[in-house]
Amino acid sequence: MTADEERITVAQMSAETGVTAHTLRYYERAGLIRPVARNSGGHRRYSRADVAWVSFLLRLRETGMPIAQMREYAALRERGPITIQPRLELLEEHQARLREQLARMRAHDKALSAKIALYRDDRGQAQTHDEEQDR
Template sequence: MASLLTIAEVAERTGLSAHTLRYYERAGLIAPVARAPGGQRRYAASDMEWIGFLLRLRDTRMPIGQMQAFARLRSEGNATAAERRAMLEQHLAQVLATVNAMQQAAQALQAKIGHYRGLEASLRNTPTPTPTPPRQGEDPHVPRDQSTLPAGPRQAARDRRASR
């Protein structure tokens, strides 16, 4: 790697846009970057390492406010090592809880997928029932199980009137 990289080179290597890199600097996530005589940013290997760590924190869904607090502590030097370690331990516990919840959700999804695969297999293996023709005097448009239901009040009244 070259000793100093332009913002375009860093953007290409990290997948961050130049706009995001400038934002990270303004937000205090990245210490002010060295500048070339023309004012262009020049990133050192140490900047790249730190950006890589920030990307890992972002991947773990650490809120930007926590990332900023961590960056501030880092800028204060080794005297804040215990605080930074505690922050990382607390965040790791949250990450592990999220991973555990996601694993449980994945297991539930796998079980449901297995259920539907079994259902599909049983449907493929079960012959489709052939409809039986309607019986004498049966309405072919009314399902057989409903044809034996007692008549509703209106139908019963019609039947009584018709029988008079």
């Protein structure tokens, strides 16, 4: 249908996404990527859309979404536009979790700063604080 048929090998895909060839195949096996198009010899030929999809998957992964849930999302996507609503809900829930995570990280950052400030004061003069006292 589409006139431009730019298709890339697994190695090129790996270079573009930063994911190893092994992992790309694993993602396919795991149901995150639908069966990739093949050339006459049975070698994978990824499309531009595949690149975009994997990039999106990586975003989900890096924000802590487990493979199982990514698979769920991928399965919904397979079923076409009728699943837009549930996909939207899934993403919204994920974003909510991401934001909680962000809040926690910010709090940890603040606490770390306080701890580091204490250590800076201690430097040289042998002092102790909080959980540093020995029995």
